[in-house]
Amino acid sequence: THVVTENCIKCKFTDCVEVCPVDCFHEGPNFLVIDPESCIDCTLCVAECPVNAIFPEDDVPAGQENFLAINAELAPLWPVIDRKIPAPPDADEWDGVPNKLPLLER
Ligand code: F3S
Known part of the structure; x- marks a missing residue:
């Protein structure tokens, strides 16, 4: 499977969902996740x-392995x-901001 990691939090651009052939993206308030049961590893979203x-799950950045479970x-x-859908108005400001996990809304 592929995995959405920390930098999506509060960026949520949603370009990824347009190319997914199996509709495996799920939307939360300020983050998207990939359903590992549906992802076919086509790699198009990357x-x-x-x-x-x-x-890809075997190439998640160090320290972000917890996003597989998330x-x-x-x-x-x-x-x-x-x-x-439109990105949050301040999405660009959150690109690359470290330690966004506490900001993940469920
Ligand atoms: Fe990127 Fe998709 Fe999130 S395009 S910022 S992983 S919603």
Whole structure:
């Protein structure tokens, strides 16, 4: 599976969802996750994310391994999103900000 990692938090650009052939993205208040049960590892979403938040599970950045469990936990709880929506107005300001995990809304 592929995994949405920390830099998506409060950026949530949603370009990724447009290319997903299996609609495996699920939308939370300020973050998206990939359903590991649905992802087919097509890799198309990786290049779409303007803040490089999506990685294959075996190449997640050091220190962000916990996002595998976060994606798996939240995907069943959140609705599928398959169309791009406007990003938060301050999304650009959150690109690359460290330690955003405490800001993840559930
Ligand atoms: Fe998040 Fe990037 Fe998609 S910011 S919503 S993983 S395009």
